[in-house]
Amino acid sequence: MLDRRKLTSSDDAARLDFISIDCEASSGYIDPRTGISQLQPLRSFPEGERNCYTLKPKQGESNNYLIRAFFAYGNYDAKSKTQTFDLYLNVDFWTIVDLDLTDHLQVVEIIHTLTTDSIHVCLANTGRGTPYISTLELRPLGNSIYLASSPLSPSPSQSLLVLDTRVDVGSTKFASGDFTRFKDDTYDRLWRMDDISPDQGWEVFHRSNDIDVESINDSYKLPKEVLMSATRSRNLSSAVQLDYESHWTTPLEKSFNYYVIFHFVEIEKLPAGQKRVIDITVNGQNILSRPITLEYFKPVTIINVTNQDGLHFKISATSESDARPILNAVEVYKFVSPLASPTVQTDGTLL
Known part of the structure; x- marks a missing residue:
């Protein structure tokens, strides 16, 4: 050995x-x-x-x-x-x-x-x-996070999440091939910075003043760069939407389910009485039981499992919303399950 x-x-x-x-x-x-x-x-x-x-x-x-x-x-x-x-x-x-x-x-x-x-x-x-x-x-x-399960595989230990992409869509520090990671990210996730906003008709905005990230109650512990920036549609009637394979050219494997994780943080102090209310569809299906009203600096993470060909998501403002739809980051994982028995002896040389 x-x-x-x-x-x-x-x-x-x-x-x-x-x-x-x-x-x-x-x-x-x-x-x-x-x-x-x-x-x-x-x-x-x-x-x-x-x-x-x-x-x-x-x-x-x-x-x-x-x-x-x-x-x-x-x-x-x-x-x-x-x-x-x-x-x-x-x-x-x-x-x-x-x-x-x-x-x-x-x-x-x-x-x-x-x-x-x-x-x-x-x-x-x-x-x-x-x-x-x-x-x-x-x-x-x-x-408490990234617990991969589904009706067919209720135990996270019997499944794998294989990363396809993890993108800070609101990044204001885009540099080709650059990532946000530890020490900015407590878990040392690699957050890809991508300038997809102009291509999709989105508008990036961010908070310039400093915040105490530790004071924010967020189990996913998003790094400050992700928390402080977001992308939004150009007007209230348009959506933040993306056809996944039209931007990232590596096609998704059609025989697998995919975990899609959306991260939202309201970083804009809206005028008194106004609110931002959003709805989300994935491949044409509404994934929320009711629309989400975002609250100031209270992160919201939404997870969806899709088994349809391709991936298209759309985040829209509802008729009750006073502000445009936003998105801070998105993660996409291939869901692999069931697994072989972990007690099976691994053949080969151990290092």
């Missing part, structure tokens, strides 16, 4: 029980933005059909975790060849890693509730290139 290696992280990250594994880098550096150690090289696995890392979080089983892996090819083997292989969580298929010289980085992320005190992340050789990995991370999420 090979040694598992772990870079030293900042005191803040250590207190939160973050696990950040340096996959065979001889030296790393502390990212000044996050305080978390980052690596330069990678580790490759030319031998064995399946090689696995074992993660043992301090909180143990029955807790929800975010597991994330980074892959950066960089022509490390001087072969200038596409490397394709499979990634598994325990014995359940996670995703295909497929990078060539034109792709600088692939980041994949999954959320899962553990039923044992450890978890295996496995790289499987499929004969289409040598598996490799740059960074592997685990972040505790607690027991």
Whole structure:
């Protein structure tokens, strides 16, 4: 059994029980933005059909975790060849890693509730290139958020949420390829900044004055950048709407259900007697039992599970609303269930 290696992280990250594994880098550096150690090289696995890392979080089983892996090819083997292989969580298929010289980085992320005190992340050789990995991370999420369940799979421990996208749609600091993460985000989620507002006819607005994020009662603990900015329609009669695949060109897999998570925060102090009331439809179906009236600095998170082809959402102001519809952020996950038994022995070399 090979040694598992772990870079030293900042005191803040250590207190939160973050696990950040340096996959065979001889030296790393502390990212000044996050305080978390980052690596330069990678580790490759030319031998064995399946090689696995074992993660043992301090909180143990029955807790929800975010597991994330980074892959950066960089022509490390001087072969200038596409490397394709499979990634598994325990014995359940996670995703295909497929990078060539034109792709600088692939980041994949999954959320899962553990039923044992450890978890295996496995790289499987499929004969289409040598598996490799740059960074592997685990972040505790607690027991109150991202609990993946459905009528067919009521237990979160029997399902996976595979991240498709997580976007701060109201970001005022857009830079290509940039993200908001720890220390701005307590859970170290990667919030993509995207300038989709002009394309969709949306209007971005934000609060310039500082706020005490800790004073806001929000179980999802949205980072300040997400809390302080939003996008809205250009007028009261129009909607904040998006056809998912027309903007993000990677199509959704039609055989899966998808978790769509909308985040709203009222950051505008409306005049006395006025209110912002919204309705939400996903693929033409209203997902609310009644419209939502947003209250000043009280975050609202709405979760919907859709099993229809494609994804189109529409957020509208109701006839009772005095203000335009808004949206702060949206997350989309592929819902994978049921899972193989977690007691199945994982074949392959453990790292």
